[in-house]
Amino acid sequence: MRIAVTGSTGFIGSALVGSLLAEGHQVVRLVRHRSRTGPQRDGSVGVGWNPLLLQVDRAGLEGLDAVVHLAGAGIADRRWTEAHKRDIRDSRVLGTETLAGALAELKQPPKVLVSASAVGYYGQTGDRVIDERSPAGEDFLARVCVDWEAAARPAADAGVRVVHPRTGMVMDAGGGAGARLIPLFRLGLGGRLGSGEQYWSAISLADHLAALRFLIEEDSLSGPVNLTGPDPVTNRELTEALGRVLGRPTVFPVPGFALKAVLGEMAVEVAGSHRVLPRRLEEAGFVFRHPDVEAILRAAV
Numbered sequence: 483m484r485i486a487v488t489g490s491t492g493f494i495g496s497a498l499v500g501s502l503l504a505e506g507h508q509v510v511r512l513v514r515h516r517s518r519t520g521p522q523r524d525g526s527v528g529v530g531w532n533p534l535l536l537q538v539d540r541a542g543l544e545g546l547d548a549v550v551h552l553a554g555a556g557i558a559d560r561r562w563t564e565a566h567k568r569d570i571r572d573s574r575v576l577g578t579e580t581l582a583g584a585l586a587e588l589k590q591p592p593k594v595l596v597s598a599s600a601v602g603y604y605g606q607t608g609d610r611v612i613d614e615r616s617p618a619g620e621d622f623l624a625r626v627c628v629d630w631e632a633a634a635r636p637a638a639d640a641g642v643r644v645v646h647p648r649t650g651m652v653m654d655a656g657g658g659a660g661a662r663l664i665p666l667f668r669l670g671l672g673g674r675l676g677s678g679e680q681y682w683s684a685i686s687l688a689d690h691l692a693a694l695r696f697l698i699e700e701d702s703l704s705g706p707v708n709l710t711g712p713d714p715v716t717n718r719e720l721t722e723a724l725g726r727v728l729g730r731p732t733v734f735p736v737p738g739f740a741l742k743a744v745l746g747e748m749a750v751e752v753a754g755s756h757r758v759l760p761r762r763l764e765e766a767g768f769v770f771r772h773p774d775v776e777a778i779l780r781a782a783v
Contacts, residue, residue, distance in 0.1 A: 484545060485547060486512060486529070487510070488549075488550070488553035489554065490509075490511040492657075493656065493658050497691055498552070498691055499526060509526040510526065511527070512530075512531045512581075513530060514530070516530060533576055534576055540587065549594070574633075575633050582595065586639065586642070596645050597637075600623065601708065601710060602627050603618055603623075603624055604616055605624040606619065606756075612756065613758070614761060643704050646705060647693070648706055650710035650711070650758055652685055653684045654687035660782045664724070672731075673721060675735075678716060679717070679718065679755075688771055688772065689771055693768060694709075702766060703766055709760065710758045711770065711775075713773060714757045714758060
């Protein structure tokens with residue numbers, strides 16, 4: 483297939499591009515720098531866009547089979563100042579508006595747009611079990627996710643099958659939360675965060691990539707699909723499991739007030755709880771390689 487990917491240099495995007503190329507697919511990267519357009523050394527092709535200016539090279543998008551849209555400013559890159567919160571929202575909403583609008587105007591639009599979202603859609607839900615039928619939350623990230631998903635409507639109105647993977651915590655030593663947690667735990671400096679009773683809905687990188695490819699190919703799926711492992715656990719349980727996997731102690735808890743002091747408003751998300759199940763993914767027949775927390779963490783390290 484000929485598949486376009488935004489956010490192709492990020493943690494998940496770069497892994498996805500590598501796996502698609504290894505499987506023999508043609509990959510089109512949407513890139514912001516003119517120097518990276520055209521044929522690339524890895525066999526992909528760069529096509530220019532500037533999502534914040536609502537600009538994209540439409541000609542380079544003709545004849546695609548699928549688009550995977552992952553671009554967005556990092557959630558945990560720095561404290562949530564008002565400027566960074568604006569970047570988080572605009573990079574997602576304006577980028578999706580730009581892409582969906584361009585796809586809707588193509589002579590040969592793709593069959594499917596896999597347009598990223600996150601389990602933050604549900605807000606903080608404590609120990610309540612959540613699936614795709616659950617309502618949206620009301621905090622900052624929930625409002626971003628609602629607008630982010632709505633921005634893809636032009637593509638759906640044009641007949642493109644639109645899927646919103648609501649991603650949980652993708653665990654891998656190479657990026658995301660795993661890249662921060664695993665080195666500390668290797669040094670014996672790991673411990674629970676806050677109370678440790680908050681649920682973290684984790685998924686291995688391998689399962690996440692396989693699920694994205696499943697969404698491309700499974701014609702029965704559209705709308706929201708949770709991309710989390712089937713067995714969410716508390717932060718305390720994940721902490722203990724990571725200690726076992728690495729053979730290291732986990733005796734350095736980080737109290738909630740310290741998280742608040744260091745992270746500011748973002749501490750609500752780190753110490754918050756999402757007990758999310760991938761109900762639609764499993765009902766469609768997806769099989770997890772790493773279904774439980776120890777399998778996820780062994781794959782991550």
